[in-house]
Structure formats: structure tokens, C-alpha cells
Amino acid sequence: MKFCSLYSGSSGNSIFIGNEHGKILVDAGLSGKYIEKALIDIEENPRDIAGIFITHEHTDHIKGVGVLSRKYNIPIFANELTWGKLESSLGKLKDENKVIIDKQKEIKDLLITRFDTPHDAVASSGFTVQSGNKKVAIVTDIGHFSSEIKNTIKDSDIVLIESNHDVEMVKFGPYPYMLKKRILSNVGHLSNDDCGRAILDIMDHKQKHIILGHLSNNNNYPDLAYETVKNILIDENVDVNKDIFLTLAKRDMPSNYIDI
Ligand SMILES: [Zn+2]
Numbered sequence: 700m701k702f703c704s705l706y707s708g709s710s711g712n713s714i715f716i717g718n719e720h721g722k723i724l725v726d727a728g729l730s731g732k733y734i735e736k737a738l739i740d741i742e743e744n745p746r747d748i749a750g751i752f753i754t755h756e757h758t759d760h761i762k763g764v765g766v767l768s769r770k771y772n773i774p775i776f777a778n779e780l781t782w783g784k785l786e787s788s789l790g791k792l793k794d795e796n797k798v799i800i801d802k803q804k805e806i807k808d809l810l811i812t813r814f815d816t817p818h819d820a821v822a823s824s825g826f827t828v829q830s831g832n833k834k835v836a837i838v839t840d841i842g843h844f845s846s847e848i849k850n851t852i853k854d855s856d857i858v859l860i861e862s863n864h865d866v867e868m869v870k871f872g873p874y875p876y877m878l879k880k881r882i883l884s885n886v887g888h889l890s891n892d893d894c895g896r897a898i899l900d901i902m903d904h905k906q907k908h909i910i911l912g913h914l915s916n917n918n919n920y921p922d923l924a925y926e927t928v929k930n931i932l933i934d935e936n937v938d939v940n941k942d943i944f945l946t947l948a949k950r951d952m953p954s955n956y957i958d959i
């Protein structure tokens with residue numbers, strides 16, 4: 700199974716997952732052109748994408764979805780409540796490309812499982828994708844790391860998890876009070892510290908690729924996110940080059956192309 704973060708951050712998110720049989724995207728939150736370019740950069744043909752799975756209706760996750768669906772006739776998968784919010788933002792779509800995902804879908808030999816995430820969208824989701832005995836998990840836009848999420852993702856080989864902000868940078872930064880409150884709430888975004896603790900929670904005997912993603916452009920720095928999480932792990936005797944592989948997803952180009 701191949702995994703690649705095409706783009707990750709508050710400015711737009713899209714993740715490619717696939718194998719020789721089936722290929723999907725989770726979110727397409729930049730323009731269609733940007734997503735096409737990223738796919739071509741990793742030598743994938745946009746025509747081969749068999750589905751776009753939507754985590755939630757915020758623009759940084761859906762911006763290119765309508766364009767890509769129309770141009771390449773790609774089905775879009777979202778839960779029913781999210782569809783209620785998507786209809787007006789995605790433009791005209793073929794009825795057959797509007798697919799409701801409740802819990803699970805199979806695309807070729809990929810098994811995609813949806814789970815609830817705590818975020819201020821109507822019904823936001825995370826996804827795991829399984830093929831054979833390999834499993835990938837996408838967990839971004841979460842206000843806190845719930846036990847449901849933990850149980851769903853803990854046996855994954857690859858986890859892309861949100862390391863959105865540094866709490867002090869949010870508190871003392873320029874955002875208006877209400878926005879700060881939203882980001883720091885239980886249904887906002889996961890801080891670097893909480894991300895580190897979440898990773899500790901899913902440590903087991905299985906060696907994992909852990910990718911830090913969805914970094915805020917205003918309230919974080921890549922080095923700060925990485926060092927904060929790394930230090931939390933090292934303090935608990937985790938070897939970040941052996942027990943897990945810890946990396947960062949890039950904001951504006953494909954990164955973490957992993958073949959497992
Ligand atoms: Zn969001």
C-alpha cells in the first residue's frame with residue numbers, strides 16, 4: 700500500500716492512499732490544479748482516483764473536490780450530515796458521484812472505515828484504510844484525542860495525526876478572542892503537546908510511521924511541532940528512530956511517500 704501526504708496544513712489538505720488496484724484521496728482542500736500537480740509529481744494519474752473521502756466541510760478540506768469530481772468523474776464519499784453542508788459548496792455534481800458513507804466502504808481491495816472526530820463541523824470524520832494486513836489512519840481536525848479514536852487507530856502502520864498549534868502561540872497571538880477559544884476548545888484543533896501525548900497512547904509493539912500534519916500557519920512552526928512532540932516521546936523512553944518513525948507532513952508539496 701502506498702501513502703503520500705500531498706498537502707497538509709491550515710492552508711489545505713489532501714492525502715493519497717492506494718495500491719495497484721485501488722487509489723483514493725482523503726480530502727482535496729486545495730484547487731483542482733494543485734491536487735493534479737501533486738498527483739503527477741508522485742507519478743499517479745488523477746484518472747485513476749476511484750474516490751475522494753471527505754473528513755468535513757471546512758474549505759481547507761474540500762476546495763478542489765467539485766472540480767476534480769467533474770473533470771475525472773470521481774465519486775465523493777461523505778456522511779449524510781456532511782453532505783447537507785457540501786451540496787452548496789461543491790457545485791453541480793453527477794448524482795452517482797454523491798455517495799453516502801456511514802461506517803465502511805470497499806474500493807477494490809481497500810477497506811475504508813469512517814469514525815467520528817471531535818471538531819466544530821456538522822459531523823466530522825477520520826478514516827482508516829486497510830489492505831491485507833496493512834493499515835493507515837488519518838486523524839486531523841480533532842479538539843481532543845478520544846478513546847474511540849485511540850481504539851480505532853492504535854494498530855495502524857501509518858498514522859497522520861494533527862499537531863496543529865503551540866498553545867502559548869495561540870494564547871499570545873493576534874487572533875480574536877472567539878477564534879482563540881474555538882481553536883483551544885475540545886472541538887477545535889489538537890495542540891503539539893496533546894499530539895505528543897496521543898502518540899504515547901497508541902504506542903505498542905508495532906513499529907509505526909507517525910506523521911505530524913495540519914500545522915497552523917500562524918500558531919506553529921514545523922521545528923517547534925517536531926521538537927515538542929519528540930521531547931514528550933523521549934521523556935517516556937520512546938526511541939523516535941526505532942520504536943516509531945516520526946516525520947512532518949509538508950504544507951505545500953507532497954511528502955512522506957511511504958510504501959508498506
Ligand atoms: Zn476543520
Ligand SMILES: [Zn+2]
Nearest residue numbers: 757759760840
Ligand atoms: Zn482543517
